[in-house]
Amino acid sequence: TQLLEQSPQFLSIQEGENLTVYCNSSSVFSSLQWYRQEPGEGPVLLVTVVTGGEVKKLKRLTFQFGDARKDSSLHITAAQPGDTGLYLCAGIQGAQKLVFGQGTRLTINP
Amino acid sequence: DTGVSQDPRHKITKRGQNVTFRCDPISEHNRLYWYRQTLGQGPEFLTYFQNEAQLEKSRLLSDRFSAERPKGSFSTLEIQRTEQGDSAMYLCASSSRGAGELFFGEGSRLTVL
Numbered sequence: 352t353q354l355l356e357q358s359p360q361f362l363s364i365q366e367g368e369n370l371t372v373y374c375n376s377s378s379v380f381s382s383l384q385w386y387r388q389e390p391g392e393g394p395v396l397l398v399t400v401v402t403g404g405e406v407k408k409l410k411r412l413t414f415q416f417g418d419a420r421k422d423s424s425l426h427i428t429a430a431q432p433g434d435t436g437l438y439l440c441a442g443i444q445g446a447q448k449l450v451f452g453q454g455t456r457l458t459i460n461p
Numbered sequence: 462d463t464g465v466s467q468d469p470r471h472k473i474t475k476r477g478q479n480v481t482f483r484c485d486p487i488s489e490h491n492r493l494y495w496y497r498q499t500l501g502q503g504p505e506f507l508t509y510f511q512n513e514a515q516l517e518k519s520r521l522l523s524d525r526f527s528a529e530r531p532k533g534s535f536s537t538l539e540i541q542r543t544e545q546g547d548s549a550m551y552l553c554a555s556s557s558r559g560a561g562e563l564f565f566g567e568g569s570r571l572t573v574l
Contacts (some may be wrong), residue, residue, distance in 0.1 A: 357503075383564075393465070393552050393565025394504065439503050447492070448517060449563055451503035 354378060354453035355440055363458040367429055374440030374457040375422045381443055383423045385414055388437040388454070430459045463487060465552050465566035473572045481539045482569040486555030493536050494563060495528055497521065497550040504552055510536060541566055543573045 356375045364370055374383065381400045386394035398407050399414035400423060411434075413426040427434055435458050441451045457458045466485045474480050486493045491512050498502035507526070508518045512533040522528075525543075530536040540547055550570050554563035 355503075360501075379523060380542075392567050393554070394563075395565070396562050399562070441503075447509060447511075448506055449494070451496075454503045456501070 353433035354444070354450050355442055357438075357455050359455060360453065361458075363455050363460065364430060365460050366431060369426070369428050370430055370457070371424055371426045372438055372457070373422065373424050374452055376442065377421065378442075379420050381420070383416060383420075384441045384449070386439040386441060386451075387425070388439060394437075394439055419436055427433055427457075430457075432459045432461050435459050465553055465555050465564050467551075467566035467569045469569060470567065471570050471572075473574065475574050476543060476545060478543055479501055479539065480571060481537055482551050482553075482571075484536045484538070484553030484566060486535070486553070486558075487564055488534075490555035490557045490564070491533070492556040492558075494531055494554040494556070495536070495538050496554065498550045498552055498568070499548075501538045506550075507538075540571075543571075545573045547571060548573045 358373050384399045385397045387397055388394040398414045403418045403420045405416045411428045415424045425429050437454045437456050439454045441449045444450045468483045472480055491545050494509040495507040498504045506519050507522050508528050510530040525541045528538045550568040552568045554565045556563050
């Protein structure tokens, strides 16, 4: 059983479209992180959300943490081919351990 | 480049052989993590160290797996008697403040034939 469920698992859209991917859990997290991973590389941190209801923006990417701190979303506006990658959400379990969702593999077609 | 480095990047081995991966974390980071990632999945936690102490091990880490960080700097992950199911990307990450932000290496990809 996955502690963090991400949806959709795969998403392929055209350049210029908007999209939202989701990260859901039945557990409460003190914070959630979003990472992006490209083929052959390790994940790279995009953002950390800490407060329930928090919204953070990173250029065309908008991250939201659910009010109950059990879920999060990532919205991309006007997607570009450079946004292609595996998007991973991760939550801190216990004091020290980061657990990941299974990821959303995003492909932006020119 | 002072990021996390892993060696080797790729390893192909026959079933039953032993393999060892090395991770050099960012120098001032006292926490070091090992994750395993299979195709199409997110990273799965294996173990982590604070300085030289191994503080947690996942149930995924069977008795064929052993990790060390002898001087609180680099770490090694050894897999004995490899099985085909061990084929995966082994990722190392380091952090200076708990699991606040993990900096990952590029991974060591293992293929067991």
